[in-house]
Amino acid sequence: MQANSTRESIVSSADDLFYRQGFEQTTFADIAGAVGISRGNFYYHFKTKDEILEAVIKRRLANTRNMLEQWRANSSEPEERIRSFIRILIGNRGKIMRHGCPVGTLCAELAKLEHLQRDAANEVMTLFRTWLRKQFAAMGHESDADVLAMHLLARSQGIALVANAYQDENFVDVEVGQLLDWLDTCTGVSPRLRAEQSQKEG
Structure with a gap:
């Protein structure tokens, strides 16, 4: 195994273990x-494990930027991009029910530990906040774009937390549906009209 490949494998495995077991509970032996x-x-x-954590956070930042760029490339409509953010709760539902949100759980753990990397970990959350703010502003909500972005972030994190606590798959589906309805009120499209449009498209 070449040096770069080995390093990438270490960071990838550590990323997965930090998510499933937590940073503090994961040992060098676990990763090796x-x-x-x-x-x-x-x-x-x-x-040191802190060096690995720094590399994991950089990896998550890069992956998040790539995902946001993909959503931007896939649609010219800001509301559709936001729907992609909301629907990630469905796409990752199984993992979220088992381990919670990877972003939120790491931020919370590092905050409890008062770890020096906690601000760096928060940058992933800030990436989502900034990106969502831009999408809401593009929808015509310039004055309250950040408020809307923070509301959606808080709601999605809450859904992940409760889904993990209760292991309730239906809860995630219902909450995602409500978030999509809420987004429609932001765009001026009624939930009923969206449902009719979805049936026509189907």
């Missing part, structure tokens, strides 16, 4: 075992 390398080879790439 997941990658299938010796401890000596592991330490060649990373000396």
Whole structure:
């Protein structure tokens, strides 16, 4: 396994383990075992777990930027881009029910630990906030774009938290439907009209 490939495997495995087990509960041995390398080879790439955490956060930032760019490229309509954000709760429903939101859980854990990387982890949340604010502004909500962005962020994080606590798949579906209805009120399209349009498209 080449050096760059090994490093990427370490970061990818650590990212997954930090999400499933938590940062504090994940050990070097856990990560080395997941990658299938010796401890000596592991330490060649990373000396501390904090170094791995920094790399994981950078990876998440890059992946989030790529996802947001993909949503932008897929639609010229800001409301449709926001729908992509809302529907990610459905796409990741299984993982969210088992482990919560990867962004929210890491931010919360690092805040509890008063970890030096907590502000860096919050940058992923801020990426979503900034992106959503731009979409709402493009919809004509310039004056309250940030308020709407924060409301949607808070609602989505709350859905992930409750879904994880109660393991209720139907809850996620119902809440996503309500968020889509709420978005329609922001666009001036009634939920009933959207349902009629969806039936015609189907």
